[in-house]
Amino acid sequence: MTYDFNTITDRKGTNAIKYDLALARGKPADALPLWVADMDFPTAPEILKALHDKVSHGIFGYSAPCEDFYEAVKKWQKEEHDFSVERKWILTTPGVVFAIVSAIRAFTEKGEAVLIQTPVYYPFKNMILANNRKLVTSSLFEKDGKWQIDFEDFERKIVENDVKLFILCSPHNPVGRVWRRAELERISEICLRHKVIVFADEIHNDFVYEPDRHIVYQTLSKEAAENSIVATSASKTFNLAGLQFSTIFIQNPQLRARFQDARNATGYDEPNLMGLVATQAAYEHGKDWLSALKAHLSSNLDFLRCYLKEKLPRIRLIEPEGTYLVWLDFSDYGYSDSELDDLIVHKAKLWLDRGSMFGCEGEGYQRMNIATPRPLLEEALNRLSSVFQD
Ligand SMILES: Cc1ncc(COP(=O)(O)O)c(C=O)c1O
Incomplete structure (x- = not known):
């Protein structure tokens, strides 16, 4: 076609x-x-067809993902990002920003510090402040046309502020970086050493220009996987943002339970049906x-x-x-x-x-x-x- x-x-x-x-x-x-x-x-068009079929069915009652949905997510992650996912790691939220707020509430108390790397997608800052957490920023800097991480500043900010949570943007909006393995490993090493949980916002993961490749944070090492939340969505990739649906991966059962509690405390239970249908169709037929x-x-x-x-x-x-x-x-x-x-x-x-x-x-x-x-x-x-x- x-x-x-x-x-x-x-x-x-x-x-x-x-x-x-x-x-x-x-x-x-x-x-x-x-x-x-x-x-x-x-x-x-493949997604539109799945949505049309659901509209023709005409019933929009409470809905939940079925096995086919999980299989589609797992297949997409494996084939597109070489990320082997287990079904029990997969959670849904009505958007990645919602997941960020759930993580802020799950893993930090009021007044505790959350780190971001500025310049960055502005809701990171807004959600930290709106939830009465302490905003800590480590500036990226530009050298020879590429924005980079100042690792010394990054670690110093963590230590000085007793940071509990770091929100990583990978690939990075707005500076367009696709972080290299060495950069991600250094982030992971610092965060593990100082017991900082990592929330990796990977919503832009499907848009990487040759020859670069997106590296899923949880594929770095077993330790990185256990210490992180990875957030993705078909919403950027397939232009579905208005359907408010995202897919979150949490391998560590303790982190998963805490995240789930914080998410559920908002009253969220079942996902938006159209978001679910569109996401499954995207991952099954959207390549x-x-x-x-x-x-x-x-x-x-x-x-x-x-x-x-x-x-x-x-x-x-x-x-x-x-x-x-x-x-x-x-x-x-x-x-x-x-x-x-x-x-x-x-x-x-x-x-x-x-x-x-x-x-x-x-x-x-x-x-x-x-x-x-x-x-x-x-x-x-x-x-x-x-x-x-x-
Ligand atoms: C880095 C990043 N995270 C999250 C979002 C928004 O995600 P959602 O609409 O799923 O809340 C955007 C949208 O531009 C974004 O660029």
């Missing part, structure tokens, strides 16, 4: 936060939105669609790279190793963060995510979502060029 990622689907008036909340969020109504991490493509999507994303990335080189050479692309979110450095223009944002939103009429939302290290950057049809990406770049071309 061939799949089409270049037809524009009108998303206005469809409850899409990307398109329908512009005025409410202080953006011009005609701003082209390439901010939030969802895609402008319908999901795979071809995903490889076509990845080819489209790579070609959008090539297009963006060439466009910037030719027309906007002062905007620096941080080459992503993974994710469909690109991290663009505008610092050469010398604008303050708010001047830059104002130019992008009100002059270029583009709605991107401003870098400082991810942490002060992101000042001067903007995050752009390239999971969109080529004509929209081109339009976005033309809008940028109308304001930033010298």
Whole structure:
């Protein structure tokens, strides 16, 4: 089957936060939105069919995963990520952010410290603060076009603050890193030595550009596996975020029981039926669609790279190793963060995510979502060029 990622689907008036909340969020109504991490493509036809079949059945009562669901998850993890999963490790939550909050509540008390590496997906910080935990940040730094971990700072912050939980973003949003084995092993060694539980948010795991490979945190070692929670979802990979469903792996029975208690204390019991059906169909039948999507994303990335080189050479692309979110450095223009944002939103009429939302290290950057049809990406770049071309 061939799949089409270049037809524009009108998303206005469809409850899409990307398109329908512009005025409410202080953006011009005609701003082209390439901010939030969802895609402008319908999901795979194979998933749509499974959803249509469920709709035709017509009954949407309380639901639970069956054996086929677990088999589909296990097969996907094994084939895509070389991760051998046991059924009892698998839990579901209505989203990865929900799982992060469950882990914060399960493994830390009020006032205890949780570490994150900034710049990073902003709900990490917000959820730590909203749950009255102490926010501790270790800044990533950029060297030769790649963002890196300052391991000395990372360990010092753990020791100084008696950190209990570390939330890892792997692959990393927004800096696009796919962490190497040596980097993950060093994280694991430090966290084990200081008894810090690791929550590995691997929601972007299926988007890694050749020749890099995503390494599942729990495949590093038996010790790393016992000391961690790995969170994944078909929601990024297959554009299902609105169905609110994610798949969590916890090997250590004690951690699993504590996580489950915290999750259940929210009142969550059975998963959303449509999320469950879509996830199972994605993992059973979504491979071809995903490889076509990845080819489209790579070609959008090539297009963006060439466009910037030719027309906007002062905007620096941080080459992503993974994710469909690109991290663009505008610092050469010398604008303050708010001047830059104002130019992008009100002059270029583009709605991107401003870098400082991810942490002060992101000042001067903007995050752009390239999971969109080529004509929209081109339009976005033309809008940028109308304001930033010298
Ligand atoms: C790193 C990361 N984690 C979690 C999420 C959101 O996950 P969910 O919608 O399952 O809560 C996103 C969405 O952009 C993300 O980038």
